[in-house]
Amino acid sequence: MAHGGPEIEQLIQLLARLPGLGPRSARRAVLHLVKKKEQLMIPLSAALDRAVMAVRTCEVCGNIDTTSPCLICADPRRSESGMLIVVEDVADLWALERAGIGAVKYHVLGGVLSPLDGVGPDDISVEALLMRAHEFSEIVLAVNATVEGQTTAHYITDRLGEDAPKITRLAHGVPVGGELDYLDEGTLSQALRARTAI
């Protein structure tokens, strides 16, 4: 490699594996890092080292944090609502937390059932969910509105069985700030059916 040497080339290849970056943008990112060595490259290197050491998966809910149980699971105020929100992915948990939905707890499935991709019940965190479900008064199945997400929701509802807590799902409807014109028909008809009085 005439340009950059093996250290640079390897860094580009690893960065290119991040979602949202390809080979070209990874190269640009590395050049930017090298130019901002003191302000960005060295702090990033140190932050990554620290994160590698500190980060772990919460053994209760599947969240990513620096402690296990995570700060959310360890927070006693979050038990008061009695609400457990089941999500597919840690990213969904973080999105709900950013939305400031209040003091709730979570369970991260780590995926959805997808027979075509070979993802069965043992590949996602269903058993752990069944073990803790009785601690809550309401289980919100906040899985994505995809076929796999809905299949997973049905499966979990079945497995929770008769004496389960109340099971709910997120409302469908028009996104806040969204334009009707750009919405698909399924969402629009769901939004009309679930219309509310002003």
Next chain:
Amino acid sequence: MAHGGPEIEQLIQLLARLPGLGPRSARRAVLHLVKKKEQLMIPLSAALDRAVMAVRTCEVCGNIDTTSPCLICADPRRSESGMLIVVEDVADLWALERAGIGAVKYHVLGGVLSPLDGVGPDDISVEALLMRAHEFSEIVLAVNATVEGQTTAHYITDRLGEDAPKITRLAHGVPVGGELDYLDEGTLSQALRARTAI
């Protein structure tokens, strides 16, 4: 920070400063890193450490490499052509190297003259270029076809003076694979004026 802890939050903030990544994609990237801790996060952390240690700017040409003079400057075969290609940025040097243009040498200006942004002749590597220009038989000013790039090319031509080597610039024309329909008028008229016999 309820989600992820300070180590994760800091990593997101630093990654978000890379070109091509914003806060949202940096968050996705960090989640991806944490999920692929063994395969990606730890190797990336190690690669970044190594790059921080190894990378330096070539004191001859301004290229980024792990040695100074860089591998290009240290390669005696690259002197034979007598051609020095002047570029704005290391990214341009790498792009030319990827194009496989042959055994040439480079000079990285590290920017272009831009009075509006307060970039003057002392802020880019012109003096170093003047010092080494006499070693070459041709100087190709491969600056971008922008106003600032062309201003910089004029300035360098002036400074090189009367007894300078031959000074050339890259050809303008239709990009290979490009469709005429999508090209601006300036490029089209330049391409027509510089037409060649088939």
